[in-house]
Structure formats: structure tokens, C-alpha cells
Amino acid sequence: MDGVQDLIPTFAVIAALAGLVLAYVFFGIVRSADPGSDRMVELMGDIQKGARAFLRREYTWIAVFVVVLAIIIFIALPWGRPWGSIAYILGAVTSGLAGFIGMTVATMANARTAEAAKTGPQLALPLAFRGGAVMGFSVAGLSLLGVAISYIVFHQWLAVEDSLQVVTAFTLGASSIALFARIGGGIYTKAADMGADLSGKVEAGIPEDDPRNPATIADNVGDNVGDVAGMGADLFESYAGSIIAPIALAGFAFAGLAIQGPALVFPLAIAAFGMLAAILGAFTVKAKPDIESKELSKALTRGTKVAAVITVVLAFVLAWWLFSGVEDVENWLGFPIAVVAGLLVGLGIGHLAEYFTSDHYKPTQDIAKTSQTGTATNIVAGVATGKLSVAGSVLMIVAAIGVAFFAGQWAAPDVPEAGTYGIALTAIGMLATLGVVVSTDAYGPIADNAGGIAEMAHLDPEVREVTDSLDSLGNTMAAVAKGFAIGSAAVTALALFRSFEQAVIAAGGEIMMDISQVDAFVGLFIGAMVPFLFAALTMQAVGRAADKMIIEVRRQFNEIPGLREGQVQAKPDYARCVDISTQGALKEMVLPGSLAVFVPIIIGLISVNALGGFLAGALVTGFAIAIYMANAGGAWDNAKKYIEAGNFGGKGTDTHAAAVVGDTVGDPFKDTSGPAMNILIKVMTIVSLIFATAFVDFGIFS
Numbered sequence: 001m002d003g004v005q006d007l008i009p010t011f012a013v014i015a016a017l018a019g020l021v022l023a024y025v026f027f028g029i030v031r032s033a034d035p036g037s038d039r040m041v042e043l044m045g046d047i048q049k050g051a052r053a054f055l056r057r058e059y060t061w062i063a064v065f066v067v068v069l070a071i072i073i074f075i076a077l078p079w080g081r082p083w084g085s086i087a088y089i090l091g092a093v094t095s096g097l098a099g100f101i102g103m104t105v106a107t108m109a110n111a112r113t114a115e116a117a118k119t120g121p122q123l124a125l126p127l128a129f130r131g132g133a134v135m136g137f138s139v140a141g142l143s144l145l146g147v148a149i150s151y152i153v154f155h156q157w158l159a160v161e162d163s164l165q166v167v168t169a170f171t172l173g174a175s176s177i178a179l180f181a182r183i184g185g186g187i188y189t190k191a192a193d194m195g196a197d198l199s200g201k202v203e204a205g206i207p208e209d210d211p212r213n214p215a216t217i218a219d220n221v222g223d224n225v226g227d228v229a230g231m232g233a234d235l236f237e238s239y240a241g242s243i244i245a246p247i248a249l250a251g252f253a254f255a256g257l258a259i260q261g262p263a264l265v266f267p268l269a270i271a272a273f274g275m276l277a278a279i280l281g282a283f284t285v286k287a288k289p290d291i292e293s294k295e296l297s298k299a300l301t302r303g304t305k306v307a308a309v310i311t312v313v314l315a316f317v318l319a320w321w322l323f324s325g326v327e328d329v330e331n332w333l334g335f336p337i338a339v340v341a342g343l344l345v346g347l348g349i350g351h352l353a354e355y356f357t358s359d360h361y362k363p364t365q366d367i368a369k370t371s372q373t374g375t376a377t378n379i380v381a382g383v384a385t386g387k388l389s390v391a392g393s394v395l396m397i398v399a400a401i402g403v404a405f406f407a408g409q410w411a412a413p414d415v416p417e418a419g420t421y422g423i424a425l426t427a428i429g430m431l432a433t434l435g436v437v438v439s440t441d442a443y444g445p446i447a448d449n450a451g452g453i454a455e456m457a458h459l460d461p462e463v464r465e466v467t468d469s470l471d472s473l474g475n476t477m478a479a480v481a482k483g484f485a486i487g488s489a490a491v492t493a494l495a496l497f498r499s500f501e502q503a504v505i506a507a508g509g510e511i512m513m514d515i516s517q518v519d520a521f522v523g524l525f526i527g528a529m530v531p532f533l534f535a536a537l538t539m540q541a542v543g544r545a546a547d548k549m550i551i552e553v554r555r556q557f558n559e560i561p562g563l564r565e566g567q568v569q570a571k572p573d574y575a576r577c578v579d580i581s582t583q584g585a586l587k588e589m590v591l592p593g594s595l596a597v598f599v600p601i602i603i604g605l606i607s608v609n610a611l612g613g614f615l616a617g618a619l620v621t622g623f624a625i626a627i628y629m630a631n632a633g634g635a636w637d638n639a640k641k642y643i644e645a646g647n648f649g650g651k652g653t654d655t656h657a658a659a660v661v662g663d664t665v666g667d668p669f670k671d672t673s674g675p676a677m678n679i680l681i682k683v684m685t686i687v688s689l690i691f692a693t694a695f696v697d698f699g700i701f702s
Helices: 002-006 008-032 038-076 083-119 123-158 164-204 216-253 260-282 293-323 335-355 362-373 375-411 419-429 434-456 461-506 520-559 573-586 592-605 610-645 654-690 691-699
Strands: none
Touching: 002 008, 008 083, 008 123, 008 164, 008 260, 008 375, 008 573, 038 083, 038 164, 038 216, 038 260, 038 434, 038 573, 038 592, 083 123, 083 434, 083 461, 083 592, 123 164, 123 216, 123 260, 123 293, 123 434, 123 654, 164 216, 164 520, 164 573, 164 654, 216 260, 216 419, 216 434, 216 461, 216 654, 260 293, 260 419, 260 434, 293 335, 293 434, 293 461, 335 362, 335 375, 335 419, 335 434, 335 461, 335 520, 335 610, 362 375, 362 654, 375 419, 375 461, 375 610, 375 654, 419 461, 434 461, 461 610, 461 654, 461 691, 520 573, 520 592, 520 610, 520 654, 573 592, 592 610, 592 654, 592 691, 610 654, 610 691, 654 691
């Protein structure tokens, strides 16, 4: 059996390559589609040019940070010479590559989706989905490939010292890219979006994506750098972390036990077969010729549900194969039950996000209704809806943790950390079918861009109606994907936190997670504060960049003769607005991004007990804030679209103006601060795990 187990990481490599092959096949389908008229091709080119320019400059800035941290890993950690640094850089490079691939194809699919929308959603939906699927399977494929290769090289072939901490460094590399990409991309897209909405829709009274609006190209570029490249990097590291967390825990907690071998490769096996299930699910996403708007969600989520069912079956088969007959395991069924608990709760959080953010349900419709009495009531309703959504998500996560813990204990009652290992498996259950989940998420920005191109190219209004229906669904799917990512972040961070404790003990240190200890209590309060500080910094960054954008749009409307009236000779300066968003994003992302890495290092060098309390506080508050902000923002956005569809007076009314303001408040909630929060809590935990030995050796009170 041991020889067969050793082949599982190799099979994971094969499964990852299969996902990348599917991404290439879908790329060919998208590329062969008709991009439309010369004007549509021109607009597509402008968006591509702006997105590539931003990503190139952003990655240049991030590369400096990556090099600095790689040097710190090399110097500070005995096992980091050079393996930890190499794994860290590999994680950063593959994450960046996934984002670049996804953004490139998304900016290619936008005009093609708009052209397909001329015949209705039956062609536009699968085309946009396949454009998103290139991103989805590039993210899942490269992430699984990187983790599997790191495991094979550092753990199996070289058997380097503290090999599983080296493998964990791969996740830190991915997280570094994800954190800055989410923050930088989020600042860019929301500064442009807020500037375009407030200066265009509210002040100038012109439609969204009207070519007269100087910020409209920057807005469409932002959809790609934030919601595609940034989101892709986010879910890349979420997926890698969900695989590595149970592996790292098994390496520390199960040392010398018979259960360790199968426990190490079981997460890789779930991820590999989950990839194959996602591939099968992707082929089920189709739209009937006479499909109605309300049926679009069923068509798009069909692939996720099919993949989930296949994964459930395979989880039980794999657990029986790996754990039955193992000396320390009495009830092998406990481990697949933990996986299924995670998958079901991931779907549950996703459906809860859909309920609170979709305009097909009462919460979002109520926000739209309150807009009739003004902006203030719209804001109050959105805040309340977002906070209300937290309760259900927290209860679901608590249920998953409870079920998984007891399932793990039931599986191996004499193994002390079996319950915690079960909790770690819930994260891989949530993200096992990541390829198809990201596909439905990345579909949204493509549909949004398609609507922008339809407006700017003056296509038939019916085309915009089709793209708007696809875009509204895209907002909901984005909220669902964020739910998966945030939910997995909570249980992944919990497992990594336990691995951190084990690493401290293995290094000869002591850690007492007792709030009666003053250092742990102080750390708990600081940890609870940091997510609020992080949210404030990122939202202030969006606000400052949006201020500059609004001033520039106003200037152009006032100084360019005939621009507001749409005269042919009046041309807006799109490039200036793109540059404002770019400069604002690059400048503003440094402080909040650095916070996540250096604060836990500083606290850990003072006291590992304080660091333990810090991580616990940050995990709890960070999870709640992330859910609140993501769902509130999605609800505000779709409430606006619900009104634009003709409800409560439709476009151009005071009700619509109030909803637009609410949407602009929600923009940094759902696309900057909220989704970056789950990366924050994982980055701080991963940094703590990787530097645990250094904290014990060099800490002041450790």
C-alpha cells in the first residue's frame, strides 16, 4: 500500500495537467468566437491594453516584496537555505501566472460575449462561462500542480529538513501575490467604478458605460484586474492552503503513527479527483434556446452541483482505499464525512450568499424598495442585510467544525489530533471542485465587460438587457464564490493555527492558549483589532483614489467642449483616468499588504503566547467582517440592477440615484476589503507557522 500511496502526488500532477488542458481547449473555443464589429474590437483592445499595463506594473511592485521576503526566509530559517525560499518563489510565480492567463482570456471574451448576446443568453452564457473556465481551471490546475510538485520534490525526493514547512512556504508565496493582487486590483476597480458611477450616472445623468464618461474604460479594465486577476490569485492561494493545511497537520501531529502515511496523501487524492469531477461538471453548463432570465442561475450552477456529487462519492471510495485496515483507524468513514461536511457547508454558505445578494429574493428587493425614500434608508438596509447574513454563515461553519471534529475523533479515537485533522479536511471539501467554482465567478466580470462594450458600441438595447441579466447573475455567483473562499479560510486558518502550535512545541518552545495569561489576552485584543484596521486602510485607499477620479471626470466634462452633449468631435481622455486608478492602486496597496506579513512576525518575536492570542482574535473577527462586507456589497449592487430592470421607477429616478450611491458604498465592501479579509487571516497564520522555529530561537519571551 505504501508504494501505491506514494504515487498519489504523481496522480495529482496528472489531474492538474488535465485541468490545464481543458483550460487550453476552452481558450480555443473563446478565441474562435466572433468578436463583433470594428468598434467592439477597438474597445476590447483598449480594455486589454489597460489591464495588461496595470498587471505588469503591479507584478513589478509585488516582485520587490517577494524578493525581500524570500531573502528573509533564507536568512532566518535553517531549513530555508535554499528550499523554503525556492518553494515560496514557486508559489508566487505560479499564482501570478494564473492571474495573467485568466485576465488575458477574460479581456478577449468580453466583446465575443456581447456579440453572442445579440441572439440571446443561450449563446452568451456558455461563452462567458468558458471564458471564465479558462481562469478557473488555470487557477485550480496551476495551484494543484505547484502543491503536488512541491510535495514530491521536497518531501519525497529530497526529504529536506522540516519538509512540510517548506511545502507550506509555497502557500505563503501564493498568498503574497493574492494579498497584493486583491488589494491593488480592488482599489483600482472600485476607484474607477465609483468615479464612473457618481460622476456619470448621478451627476451627469448619463447611462452606465456611456462612451462620453472618461472613466468608463478604467471601469471596465478594473473588472478584469480586480475581479479576474485579483479573484483568481485569491482562490489560488485558498485552494493551495486547503490542501496543505491537513498535510502540515498530519506531518506534525501524526509523527510515528501508522495513520500518518495515508493522512498525508488523502488531501492530494481528494483534490486530484475533485479536479476530474470539476472537468466533468464544466461540460454540463449549457443554456436552452428558450431559456428565461430566472433559469440562468440553474444553468450556470449545474456544473458545480454535478462536480459536488461526484466528489462526494469519490471521497468515500478514496477514504476506504487509504484508511481501511490502518492500525490507528477504527472507523474510516469519519474522514470522508468530514470532507462532505465541508462541501455541504460550502454549498450552504454559497446558497446563503445567493439568498442575501440575488435580486430574485426578498433581502435585495427590500433594499431596492427602501431606495424610494432616499440614500440613507438604502444604506441602512444594506448594512443590516450584510450583518444579518453573518449569523447563518457563522452557524454553518460552527456546524461543519463540530461535525468534522467528532467525525475525525470517531475515525481514530486514540489519535489526539484526529479531530483537528477532520476540521482541516472540511476546507478541501469546500474547494475540491474549485475549477468549476472559479469558472462561475470569473464569468461575472466577462458579462459585465460585455455590457460595457454593448453600451459603448451603441448596440441594440436588447443586447444590453441580455448582458445585464448575465451580469446580475455574475454578481450573485461572485458572492457565492466569496462564500466558499471565506468559509474555507476560517477552517484552513484553524488547522494552520494548530500546526503552528505543534511547530512551536517541535522546536522546543511552549505555547499556552489561556486567556488568563496576560500576553495571550493582549494578543487576542490586538488580533481582533487588526481586521478592522485592515478594512479601514483599504476602504480609505479606495476613497482617496475615487476622489481623484471624480475630480478628473468633472474636469473633463467642464473643459472638453461638447463632451457632455455627446458631440462627435469631443473625445474623453480615457488614458488619464486609467493612469489615476493605476497610480492610486499601486501606492495604496503597500501598507495594508505589508501589515499582514510583518505584524505577526513582530508579535511572534516578542511572545509566541501573544501571537497565539493574536491569531485567534484575527480569525474570529476577520471571518465575520469578510462575510458581512461581501454580502452587503453584493446586495447593494443587485438592488441597483433590480431598479434598473424597471422596478420602482427604473433608471433616471431619485430611487435609482439612491441605489447608485448605495452601490458605490458597497463596491469597496465586496470587491476590496471583504474578499481580501480571508487572505489576511490565512497569511498571518501561514507566516506564523513558517517562522515558528525562529520565534522559539530568537523570541524575547518565548
